[in-house]
Amino acid sequence: MNLAIFVLIAWIIITVYLLVPKKLNLNETILLFFFYTIITITIFTIIDLNLKLIQHSNKTESFISLWVHRNIIIPMSLIILVNLILTFTSKVKKYISIILSFSVLYSIDLLAYWLGQKTYHGSNQYFASAILDTTLILIAYVMMKLVKKLPEGEST
Amino acid sequence: MFLIYDQKFNSNELFIIASLTIGSMLVWKLPRRFTIKESLIYLSFFIFLGVVFDHTISIEPFDYYDVNDSSAYQFMDFLSYLSFGPFGYLYIYFYDYFKIKNKYVTIYIFVWTMSALAMEFIAQALGVYHYKNGYTIFYSFPIYLFILISHLCVYKWIHNKN
Numbered sequence: 001m002n003l004a005i006f007v008l009i010a011w012i013i014i015t016v017y018l019l020v021p022k023k024l025n026l027n028e029t030i031l032l033f034f035f036y037t038i039i040t041i042t043i044f045t046i047i048d049l050n051l052k053l054i055q056h057s058n059k060t061e062s063f064i065s066l067w068v069h070r071n072i073i074i075p076m077s078l079i080i081l082v083n084l085i086l087t088f089t090s091k092v093k094k095y096i097s098i099i100l101s102f103s104v105l106y107s108i109d110l111l112a113y114w115l116g117q118k119t120y121h122g123s124n125q126y127f128a129s130a131i132l133d134t135t136l137i138l139i140a141y142v143m144m145k146l147v148k149k150l151p152e153g154e155s156t
Numbered sequence: 157m158f159l160i161y162d163q164k165f166n167s168n169e170l171f172i173i174a175s176l177t178i179g180s181m182l183v184w185k186l187p188r189r190f191t192i193k194e195s196l197i198y199l200s201f202f203i204f205l206g207v208v209f210d211h212t213i214s215i216e217p218f219d220y221y222d223v224n225d226s227s228a229y230q231f232m233d234f235l236s237y238l239s240f241g242p243f244g245y246l247y248i249y250f251y252d253y254f255k256i257k258n259k260y261v262t263i264y265i266f267v268w269t270m271s272a273l274a275m276e277f278i279a280q281a282l283g284v285y286h287y288k289n290g291y292t293i294f295y296s297f298p299i300y301l302f303i304l305i306s307h308l309c310v311y312k313w314i315h316n317k318n
Contacts, residue, residue: 027193034204
């Protein structure tokens with residue numbers, strides 16, 4: 001069931017991506033998807049293997065759902081968020097999309113704990129998840145700004 | 157299981173730094189063929205798939221190998237992923253430069269797969285990779301084939317869209 005739930009969430013996220021207006025072109029989207037995935041995996045691995053704070057389950061099904069969560073759900077959610085930020089001109093709408101994305105990421109994170117995909121070994125699981133998701137959103141925003149600043153033409 | 161292989165700055169670190177430096181210099185010195193964003197995609201694709209594969213099969217429940225001095229994730233591990241970047245870039249660069257015809261694509265991919273395996277063999281001999289749980293270099297063959305085919309698909313997709 002664990003895997004089915006996460007595959008369904010990934011499917012919904014991809015559907016939402018297809019529906020939202022896209023302000024990033026193909027090259028920017030691919031580039032940001034690569035960056036977001038690399039960063040998410042790196043952060044998850046450091047927290048898991050080095051800090052042993054949030055450890056993933058060794059059951060194959062749970063691990064595959066973590067894989068879907070880490071490699072598809074989080075990067076695609078961040079891609080949707082930066083597209084929304086670029087689409088909206090009003091600051092209120094931008095903040096609403098950030099809060100909405102945070103809520104989605106946070107809820108999926110809590111669901112992952114609840115389904116035993118990963119376990120927390122610190123003092124406050126809810127706070128740790130909030131910090132992790134906020135960090136990912138901040139990095140996503142900074143990376144988007146950097147990629148948007150890159151020139152479109154031939155490299156020199 | 158957490159393992160420590162060595163704690164010194166030696167052959168594995170030198171190999172990573174040397175391959176990253178030589179690769180980056182080649183990328184920098186070669187005449188430009190793509191836009192900056194395209195170049196960054198071709199550079200980051202191998203890093204992306206390298207990180208995805210490594211952080212899938214080198215951790216539990218699979219745990220088929222460790223990278224560098226210990227089972228923990230270290231800065232040198234990250235540099236080793238960065239060193240994949242120029243390899244992927246050069247693969248696409250020469251494909252584009254020599255305008256490889258479709259009938260030679262399989263040979264081209266095979267040659268690069270063998271080069272990747274040769275690099276992995278050297279890296280493993282120098283202590284960058286430590287195979288575990290029955291993993292051997294032969295299992296990397298289909299992985300490289302998959303990565304190189306995907307890389308070419310991404311190149312063709314971007315090229316056709318642009």
